[in-house]
Amino acid sequence: MTTVIDVQNAVKRYGIGDSSIFALDGVSLKIEAGEYVAIMGPSGSGKSTLMNIMGALDNLTSGKYFLDGIEISSMDENALAVVRGRKIGFIFQSFNLIPRTTALANVELPMAYQGIKGAERRKRAEAALAVVGLTDRMSHEPTELSGGQQQRVAVARALATRPALLLADEPTGALDSKSTHDLLDLFDQINAAGRTVVVITHEQDVGERAKRIIRMRDGKIISDESNIRRAS
Amino acid sequence: MNIFESIKFALRGLTTNKLRTGLTTLGIMIGVMSVIILIAVGNGSSKAVQQSLDRLGTNSLQIRPGERGFGGGGFAGARQRGGASSAVPLTIADAQALVDPINAPDVKQVSPIMNANVTCSNGTSTSTPSTFSGVWPTYFEAANAQIATGNYFSADDVTQGRHVAIIGSTTATELFGTDNPIGQSVRCGGIPFTIIGTTKVKGSTGFLDGDSLFLAPITAVESSITGYTGLSSIIVEAKTATGTNDAQSEITTILNTRHRIKAGKSADYQIFNQASLLSTSASSSKTFTVLLGAVAGISLLVGGIGITNIMLVTVIERTREIGIRKAIGAPKRVILSQFLIEATILSLVGGLMGVLGGFIGSHFTIAGTKPIIVPSSVFLAFGVSILIGVFFGGYPASRAASLRPIEALRHE
Numbered sequence A: 001m002t003t004v005i006d007v008q009n010a011v012k013r014y015g016i017g018d019s020s021i022f023a024l025d026g027v028s029l030k031i032e033a034g035e036y037v038a039i040m041g042p043s044g045s046g047k048s049t050l051m052n053i054m055g056a057l058d059n060l061t062s063g064k065y066f067l068d069g070i071e072i073s074s075m076d077e078n079a080l081a082v083v084r085g086r087k088i089g090f091i092f093q094s095f096n097l098i099p100r101t102t103a104l105a106n107v108e109l110p111m112a113y114q115g116i117k118g119a120e121r122r123k124r125a126e127a128a129l130a131v132v133g134l135t136d137r138m139s140h141e142p143t144e145l146s147g148g149q150q151q152r153v154a155v156a157r158a159l160a161t162r163p164a165l166l167l168a169d170e171p172t173g174a175l176d177s178k179s180t181h182d183l184l185d186l187f188d189q190i191n192a193a194g195r196t197v198v199v200i201t202h203e204q205d206v207g208e209r210a211k212r213i214i215r216m217r218d219g220k221i222i223s224d225e226s227n228i229r230r231a232s
Numbered sequence B: 001m002n003i004f005e006s007i008k009f010a011l012r013g014l015t016t017n018k019l020r021t022g023l024t025t026l027g028i029m030i031g032v033m034s035v036i037i038l039i040a041v042g043n044g045s046s047k048a049v050q051q052s053l054d055r056l057g058t059n060s061l062q063i064r065p066g067e068r069g070f071g072g073g074g075f076a077g078a079r080q081r082g083g084a085s086s087a088v089p090l091t092i093a094d095a096q097a098l099v100d101p102i103n104a105p106d107v108k109q110v111s112p113i114m115n116a117n118v119t120c121s122n123g124t125s126t127s128t129p130s131t132f133s134g135v136w137p138t139y140f141e142a143a144n145a146q147i148a149t150g151n152y153f154s155a156d157d158v159t160q161g162r163h164v165a166i167i168g169s170t171t172a173t174e175l176f177g178t179d180n181p182i183g184q185s186v187r188c189g190g191i192p193f194t195i196i197g198t199t200k201v202k203g204s205t206g207f208l209d210g211d212s213l214f215l216a217p218i219t220a221v222e223s224s225i226t227g228y229t230g231l232s233s234i235i236v237e238a239k240t241a242t243g244t245n246d247a248q249s250e251i252t253t254i255l256n257t258r259h260r261i262k263a264g265k266s267a268d269y270q271i272f273n274q275a276s277l278l279s280t281s282a283s284s285s286k287t288f289t290v291l292l293g294a295v296a297g298i299s300l301l302v303g304g305i306g307i308t309n310i311m312l313v314t315v316i317e318r319t320r321e322i323g324i325r326k327a328i329g330a331p332k333r334v335i336l337s338q339f340l341i342e343a344t345i346l347s348l349v350g351g352l353m354g355v356l357g358g359f360i361g362s363h364f365t366i367a368g369t370k371p372i373i374v375p376s377s378v379f380l381a382f383g384v385s386i387l388i389g390v391f392f393g394g395y396p397a398s399r400a401a402s403l404r405p406i407e408a409l410r411h412e
């Protein structure tokens, strides 16, 4: 097995002096290819911060992060863009759709940046939207969609590029139980196809679907164990 | 991603916020348009000044009686006659002496003028022409007085002192109404004159009606109306504009000899040089143009600040969007090219509309001036607006695109 994510003694500090906060306070973590990991913990425990580091969206105060064996801080702008576009599918806690742009165009966007041609792009975007059940909402803009629908567009956008690593920050936060169930089934399929999935969640039953559960508190990992019920 | 894709993205970016796009375009348009029109107005008015100066002629000199002389050709001058050293300042003989190919080779022609202030009458109709002058036929060319009907009077008419006259349209209407004045007789100061021609309508300059005009042979005017009191002025035309100064010194030599003005003493006549008059007018019209140019520059600056402002706000407003794009794999240069293309399209469209507006606006008469477009101002305004648009659209976009995605995403 190859190591996809290798976080070594990661520290992320916000602010300076007495008022500074350690969002990550010495986190070390390895995730192998094909794993399905849930990260859980109370609000403010540093889950999103860790996820942003893993997604190469933010940098560390100290410590190291290797993605597929390459240290992120050593990469230049273009290499980072390629990593973010091709390797990683990121589902944000706050959706982060491009405003005043249709669902379809939003889903097409990462593929456009990868240079995938118009027709192919459209086909894949439509397929991804169909998977999340939004075929009839493709030409709607984010403000014309409900929170759950926006979240599903964000999921479709992350899936359409067929990333090797799927990072999802509270992907079910705005979904009803039926949609949650569908999405988790989808994650299972993706994982079964050999892709690595990392999900942040508050919800116990969402975490239970993963094969490994990491718990955080105050910027530290307090437990890291395989999920006996799911691990094969 | 290829260039077409980038342009498509840019167009989508522009159409997603139509109001902002519209306002930015409008701002650029007004900036460019006002610069073009303002400079065109400045140019138009300085051209107008230039034209009226051209009409005066650049190579003419005007000689007038000096301080000790008697301007205006009134009767008062008669008292002075006979005084040996203080003779009548300017005489026909002076004028004739200036027609001298040997001593005054740069003089083309000489035109003595004797003005009078008299009332003419035709039965019960009367008229007091603003210009009632006794002249030589050379005057017609010097003063650019062209005949509309009838004929000029001839050199022979002058020698013979014939009582013939050429009148302007205002005088003709005042004296004869709608009748044809040619061949008719009028009495001016009690002296009969036969009308032999009328001049083309000249229009008025300032308070002076150029068509309230009565021109007769100088001999007739002097002998019967003003008396030999000294000329009002002599207009001398130099052969070339560059020869004007030479002509002036030739005239000075001749007149000083004739008037027995000793070296170093002040003359009893004055010479006015149109060329020097022209240069002062030209410099004042230049000042005017520079002033308008400065105003135009300021308005371009203000317009530029407007464009800058909108571009900055646009980019700041879209920093979050830039963050999203980076997070899903957009390379910096792609984001940058999108924003640069957006800025370019905005400035191009706004600039072109401004140029169009400038051309349309310049067709109207503004503040009494017919604007004349200066091509370089069009390029300047257009170029500056595009430079500003692209720079201030591109620079903040490039800064935003350099942020880590998470920083840009946190931007609200």
Ligand SMILES: Nc1ncnc2c1ncn2[C@@H]1O[C@H](COP(=O)(O)OP(=O)(O)OP(=O)(O)O)[C@@H](O)[C@H]1O
Pocket: A014, A015, A021, A022, A023, A042, A043, A044, A045, A046, A047, A048, A049, A050, A093, B410
């Ligand atoms: N930009 C920032 N500046 C200052 N402090 C920050 C910043 N971002 C996060 N933090 C702090 O870092 C800590 C971890 O935040 P993080 O977003 O990782 O929490 P989380 O575990 O994702 O919480 P939640 O479950 O509510 O999303 C929090 O205390 C938060 O206040």
Ligand SMILES: [Mg+2]
Pocket: A047, A048, A049, A093, A169
């Ligand atoms: Mg979070």
